[in-house]
Amino acid sequence: MKRNYLTVAFLVLVAIILLFPIYILFMTSFKSANELFTATLWPHFPTLDNIRAALSSKFLVSIRTSLVVSITVTVVAMLLHAMCGYALARFDFPFKDTLFRIIISTLLIPSMTILVPLFMIAKFLGITNSYAGLILPALFNAYGIFLFRQFYLGFPRELEEAAEVEGCSKARIFFTIALPLSKPIIIPLTIAFFLGNWNNYLWPLVVNKKESLYTVQVYLANMVSGYSTPWNKVIASSMLAAIPVFILFLIAQRYLQEGIKTTGFK
């Protein structure tokens, strides 16, 4: 029993150490400019100045861009991957295995290897410096397809067979029966895709040079890249940009943990 308490105490200590930087992020946002770099554990003269400074129009625009990109990619990708995964799991057609193998093999390709050609293609398609350039290449992800396929392979056939006897077309069965019953895979993947795209830094940095389309990650990274960094503004902006993700994270934590179990995937 005593050992149990000691272990719990140790784990709580680890948890506090890991949470500490996040606490600093939130707490420092309320420190006055003079106090910013004194290592006090709470603001002695709390102020909203940093947050007011952080809420510039550029910051809000970057948040909007990130939201538009992340939400669009997530919603469209869910639909496309569900369709593709379902077809690979349930339909019978020529070249099925070949197609599946080609799709899976794209997983091996490191993003760095295709960064330059991808930029060239974006340029060729005329989608650099645009929402299309930020969204389109982010949509296609073989891992999502693979996980949907796995899910539908383990999906009970009875419902679909019953509908087929009734004369339902395969496409209709997917949209009216399989898709609405796919929540166990859609929820964790939605969270994973949203977080992944919200987090994305390199591609938005490369494909877009227009300030009005900076994503929030690019905006934040630019703030610390100069010679003198406005730390009070940086910390407050980072804190504000972290809030939506933290909220999503805390709401969806249960699903995220389940998702890790079922998918083994961020």
Added chain:
Amino acid sequence: MTTKSVRKLSRRKFIEALTAYCFIAPDFLGLLIFVIIPIIYAIIISFYHWDLISEKVFIGFGNYSRMFSDENWWNSLGRTLKLTIIYVPTLFCTSLFLAVLIDSVKSRLNSFIKTAILMPFAITSVIASTLWMFLYNEKRGFINAFLNLFGIPDQPFLGSQDQALFSIILVLLWINLGYNMLLFLSAIKEVPASYFEAAMIDGANRWQTFRYIMFPLIKPTSIFILITTTIASFQVMDLIMVMTKGGPFKATEVGVLYIFDKSFNLLDLGYGSTLSICLFVILFIFSFFQSKAVSEE
């Protein structure tokens, strides 16, 4: 079977195949345009000298022989290797250790502990970078203030050639610890409790139960974590780009950063592609052996 029913059947088959192609087409075309064509294109331009200013010139294996004698490239790969060798085992051991500890105790605090450890995972790499740059600040950062309490003088961290890479690895650990801990934890939970009870009855101590029962049974998860973290560690980019940009004096210029610099800053596109193909081959060989190890299980 009558010819009529055969025709009906084949018509149904035809419709099924058509539906399938319609379902697969958007994703497949997307992967074709944004992944498959780019990788072919990367291979092609790796045989050219191309700087966007003058015309592309075919130089055969010119870029490849240049790569083999490019000391800076091999040095940067060496840094990647150093990062991998330090980061992967540390992450593996600490996340497994924490998972075993959490599994061994029953407490109302368990869900708080799990959430807290997973929390940094919700922070994006750019925000983690800005936050830790603030914490690592040489003159007035929190970490130095803490070290000062123990009489340790201010450390330069990201500003030092010796400490920069370690400082970045620490942030990587901070971000990814909770996620890998959860992966281990769910694998441990799958092991039937009766196995441990039987071992306890046979007089096995804690270490023996872990070593001979738990560890072999969670091997697939262990291998999965080793593969994914190793591959990820070869591609750590965002943190380094924001925190140090490869500096100071190239101390954190890992392979991917060198490729990015060659391609996007120096616009040496052909050579950049050659290097990125080399990275691809390394990762490919690596995941090939790893997947062999997995399938032998």
